[in-house]
Amino acid sequence: MSVILIVVAVLAVVVVLAVVAALVVSQRRRRLGLVAGPPRAAMPEVLVTEVAQRPTLESPSLEQRLGSSRGVFERLRSLAGVGALGTDQLDVVEEVLLRSDVGVATTQVVLDELRANGAPEGVAATVRQVLLESLTADRSVASHADAGRVPVWLFVGVNGVGKTTTIGKLAHRLVSEGRSVVLAAGDTFRAAAADQLEQWAQRTGADIVRAAAGADPGSVVHDALGRAAARGADIVLADTAGRRANSTNLLDELSKVRRVADRDPGQVVETFMVLDATTGQNALSQAREFLAAATVTGIVLTKLDGTARGGIVVAIERELGIPVKFVGVGEGVEDLVAFDPVAFVDSLLAA
Numbered sequence: 001m002s003v004i005l006i007v008v009a010v011l012a013v014v015v016v017l018a019v020v021a022a023l024v025v026s027q028r029r030r031r032l033g034l035v036a037g038p039p040r041a042a043m044p045e046v047l048v049t050e051v052a053q054r055p056t057l058e059s060p061s062l063e064q065r066l067g068s069s070r071g072v073f074e075r076l077r078s079l080a081g082v083g084a085l086g087t088d089q090l091d092v093v094e095e096v097l098l099r100s101d102v103g104v105a106t107t108q109v110v111l112d113e114l115r116a117n118g119a120p121e122g123v124a125a126t127v128r129q130v131l132l133e134s135l136t137a138d139r140s141v142a143s144h145a146d147a148g149r150v151p152v153w154l155f156v157g158v159n160g161v162g163k164t165t166t167i168g169k170l171a172h173r174l175v176s177e178g179r180s181v182v183l184a185a186g187d188t189f190r191a192a193a194a195d196q197l198e199q200w201a202q203r204t205g206a207d208i209v210r211a212a213a214g215a216d217p218g219s220v221v222h223d224a225l226g227r228a229a230a231r232g233a234d235i236v237l238a239d240t241a242g243r244r245a246n247s248t249n250l251l252d253e254l255s256k257v258r259r260v261a262d263r264d265p266g267q268v269v270e271t272f273m274v275l276d277a278t279t280g281q282n283a284l285s286q287a288r289e290f291l292a293a294a295t296v297t298g299i300v301l302t303k304l305d306g307t308a309r310g311g312i313v314v315a316i317e318r319e320l321g322i323p324v325k326f327v328g329v330g331e332g333v334e335d336l337v338a339f340d341p342v343a344f345v346d347s348l349l350a351a
């Protein structure tokens with residue numbers, strides 16, 4: 001019995017000594033920085049909440065993309081609802097609308113409405129209603145041709161507005177819907193233009209027909225149609241040059257490309273004029289030049305993310321009488337949206 005007690009006592013002493021030795025060693029290592037210190041204190045609750053509210057990695061909302069334009073409307077959003085507006089308030093409305101580039105005509109309609117009926121539900125609600133009433137065009141996009149023909153979307157517009165990028169984004173959209181797409185590198189002004197389109201083809205899985213710099217753009221489009229017909233492709237997206245020695249040459253060239261694209265087996269079902277929203281009212285004068293040469297069926301307004309003057313959408317549609325069908329809101333492949341007036345107007349005006 002006593003032997004057992006002695007053994008237990010010895011074991012106990014050994015265990016205690018081992019624990020003490022371990023503690024001493026670990027203290028020393030910690031002092032030497034060999035082991036991580038105790039876990040940091042938990043974040044204060046306020047910080048943790050902030051972290052949880054940080055934007056996710058998903059693509060930003062339209063409201064975020066149009067943040068600069070939305071900022072211009074801030075003063076207008078804060079005007080409360082009243083039966084009749086004072087001169088100061090009407091001045092604010094006028095200034096905001098003109099700064100946003102919706103144009104003089106639409107601004108006048110809003111002011112007339114506010115003078116006549118006040119703003120019982122708030123100034124933003126009245127502006128929303130007037131803007132929506134002026135954005136009623138048919139925005140449907142044709143993607144089918146007559147039997148046996150290949151539908152063509154033709155893209156025109158001056159250099160740098162975003163034609164090639166828009167074609168890339170649309171190719172991505174069409175390919176992900178399961179369509180087979182052929183890109184025609186009709187901007188033969190510089191080799192880099194076809195290289196840029198080729199990168200989009202590789203990125204999106206679209207097919208591409210290109211030729212050397214200086215080649216006839218009509219023949220590139222012709223070859224693309226031949227390829228599309230032979231392979232039973234669903235659609236051809238044709239890029240064009242945005243510059244020539246002079247604008248008469250450019251417009252002549254576009255008419256020629258269009259004639260080729262519309263000849264059997266091709267059929268032009270949409271001609272998109274691409275305009276850069278950051279050029280504001282200049283986009284309108286550019287557009288008028290192109291309208292003379294091409295039968296434009298829709299506008300793609302790019303770079304709305306890069307301007308505070310997003311109201312230009314309203315002015316362009318009103319002045320040109322051509323529907324805005326897509327808007328560009330960034331440089332990424334997903335950054336093109338079908339233009340939806342309600343989503344657009346709400347992203348500027350909703351509280």
Ligand SMILES: Nc1nc2c(ncn2[C@@H]2O[C@H](COP(=O)(O)OP(=O)(O)O)[C@@H](O)[C@H]2O)c(=O)[nH]1
Pocket residue numbers: 157158159160161162163164165166242274302303304305306327328329330331335
């Ligand atoms: N921020 C922004 N940049 C754009 C948008 N669309 C095109 N871009 C940029 O505008 C520049 C010119 O585009 P590009 O497609 O080469 O124009 P093109 O000369 O008309 O073919 C490029 O740097 C594009 O990334 C857009 O919606 N938002």
Ligand SMILES: [Mg+2]
Pocket residue numbers: 163164165187193239
């Ligand atoms: Mg280009």
